[in-house]
Amino acid sequence: MNHRSPEIRTVNVVRYVTPLREGGSLPAIVEADDEFLYVLKFRGAGQGIKVLIAELIVGEMARALGFQIPEIVFMHLDEAFGRTEPDEEIQDLLRASEGLNLGSHYLQGAITFDPVVTTIDSELASRIVWLDSLVTNVDRTARNTNMLMWKKELWLIDHGASLFFHHSWDNWEEQAKRPFAMIKDHVLLPQATALEATDKAGKEILTPARINQILALIPDEWLTGVESPFETAEEHRQAYARFFEIRLAHSDIFVKAAQHARETLI
Structure with a gap:
């Protein structure tokens, strides 16, 4: 890590x-x-x-x-x-x-991940499914995996379709507690058999301090534009921090949703 x-x-x-x-x-x-x-x-x-x-x-x-x-x-x-x-x-x-x-x-020479060609083990698949459930990433499907094979390793790319709650910020605290229904379409869901262990490990890494370090990277000018419902960049950052605090505290909700979605596939 x-x-x-x-x-x-x-x-x-x-x-x-x-x-x-x-x-x-x-x-x-x-x-x-x-x-x-x-x-x-x-x-x-x-x-x-x-x-x-x-x-x-x-x-x-x-x-x-x-x-x-x-x-x-x-x-x-x-x-x-x-x-x-x-x-x-x-x-x-x-x-x-x-x-x-x-x-x-730009990963020169990388090829798109193909689940038919490359087998991903259950531990790695579970970690990716857990992350995408946490951040509500709608864009890791069989049609568009947003994963590349480069130098014989799996690379994750293109996360702009995540965090769809922040396009309106309506009821965002309630949205933080909701399951991620679209996880049913995740390309790696069938292999994700270790979600509970992954949940524990992921929360040990994504501490409030680590999340705040990441949020501090966002330029102020990106947070104070006309689309922002917040008065200051710091208030905007703290809303993101609070969203992740709530979502991680209720991670059992999105973990169980992913497990249930997987059960319907097998």
Whole structure:
């Protein structure tokens, strides 16, 4: 497990390489001034900054839990960057995304995880199902696993569809106690036979202190926009912290829901 305090580097985008047309966030492969390639998610995409917040929070939670996660970086997009882009749709996206965006290291040569080809053991499957139940990740299905095989290891990617409660913040304290019904569609659910042991271990790692360290990484400007129902960035962070405090305290609810969903499959 990763016990270091999380840190996020900031790089500058220097070259737009190619769009990735999958999903609603319209990501792209870009080159940064450190000469590495990244998958960039734009703040100006239709789903907005909340996708970047979810990507950051859940990605760093997954890293703390010991999963392989591509390095997450803040990516600064200069206002002049999109002026020479010939595609009008991309140019509009670049203009709407000036400032701080989020990227993850591009795993060159990685292949999409295929459950038919690669067998995942029950311990690892249970850990992934537990994480996705905790953060309400709707996007780890057989159709779109959001997992890659790279250098013979399993890597988790793309967590922007998690934390769907924060798109409205309606009754969020009650939502924190609810089971995650969509876990029934999880690609690894059939192998997840060790959820109770995983629950105990996961809660020992995701302590309030560790969660607050991760929440502290979120830029203030992402938390004080027009979509925020909170007066300050710190109040916004504390709401996330309280959500996870409640959800982890009632983890038996989403664990039992996952176990029940698994029983209906076998």
